[in-house]
Amino acid sequence: MSIASIMVALDTSEAAARRVGLAADLARRFEAALTGVAARKLPSPGPTGDLGEAQAAYDAERAKLAGELDRARDVFQAAAGGDLRTGWRQAEDGAEAFLVRQARGTDLLVVGRDAPRAAPNAMVPDPGAVLMEAGRPVLVVPPGVEHLAAARIVIAWKDAPEARRAVSAALPFIGRADQVFVAAAGSDARFEGAEEVSELLCRHGAHITMNLLDAPGGAVADAVLRFAKREEADLIVMGGYGHSRLREWLFGGVTRDILRASPLCCLMSH
Numbered sequence: 001m002s003i004a005s006i007m008v009a010l011d012t013s014e015a016a017a018r019r020v021g022l023a024a025d026l027a028r029r030f031e032a033a034l035t036g037v038a039a040r041k042l043p044s045p046g047p048t049g050d051l052g053e054a055q056a057a058y059d060a061e062r063a064k065l066a067g068e069l070d071r072a073r074d075v076f077q078a079a080a081g082g083d084l085r086t087g088w089r090q091a092e093d094g095a096e097a098f099l100v101r102q103a104r105g106t107d108l109l110v111v112g113r114d115a116p117r118a119a120p121n122a123m124v125p126d127p128g129a130v131l132m133e134a135g136r137p138v139l140v141v142p143p144g145v146e147h148l149a150a151a152r153i154v155i156a157w158k159d160a161p162e163a164r165r166a167v168s169a170a171l172p173f174i175g176r177a178d179q180v181f182v183a184a185a186g187s188d189a190r191f192e193g194a195e196e197v198s199e200l201l202c203r204h205g206a207h208i209t210m211n212l213l214d215a216p217g218g219a220v221a222d223a224v225l226r227f228a229k230r231e232e233a234d235l236i237v238m239g240g241y242g243h244s245r246l247r248e249w250l251f252g253g254v255t256r257d258i259l260r261a262s263p264l265c266c267l268m269s270h
Helices: 014-030 051-080 095-105 127-133 161-174 194-203 220-230 253-261
Strands: 005-009 033-039 086-091 108-112 138-141 152-156 179-185 208-213 235-239 242-245 248-251 265-269
Touching (some): 014 051, 095 108, 108 127, 152 161, 152 220, 161 235, 220 235
Parallel strands (some): 005 033, 033 086, 152 235, 179 208
Antiparallel strands (some): 242 248
């Protein structure tokens, strides 16, 4: 398996340049094309009795959005460099909805986990929503991270379709890693088939160790993060578990906690 196309979400924050730089490094490593994506909805018009004022307010918001998209494109072009095959896509649309639609044309999505969204019309897509809806592996980049060597990888294994898809998506990284740790945590860890997954990855040429982790009180996310820190890992691979209710995504505890707290990049699949 290979990665031929990478798509990175853009906004106008300082973190966006670091995220593009990380994605550009991956594109060079895998000889992939890199596409920047940015979108934001216009806010709904407030109540007004004056059509002229309403039109003026709408025009001002559209001009503001056009400026934001221009700045996001400038950030992308500057951080990506001139030695890659690049593309750019933008829209007046919801950040998640537009990115999810564009995901049909890429192998890997790169999104930030920089801060809670300040407004429903923010340009920053919610990584959880993208993960659950895009049908593509998502690399979630935490605040302050600007490079991913993926030299030491922890696979947070659970015998579920989401984890199997995540491992398949991670094979291009796994094949280049110095060390890969297959880690199952919790009271049922020994029944999750980590041995078979380890054997499979060995056949792919990876350097594998299998690990069964204690998770006191069922705190699987804490156990995985402690283990990753101890082993000096820089990438966590795992399934993303959740379901939708009333258009809101409800995440399993491990997915929610890792999305919120991991200091490492996480490659996740739903």
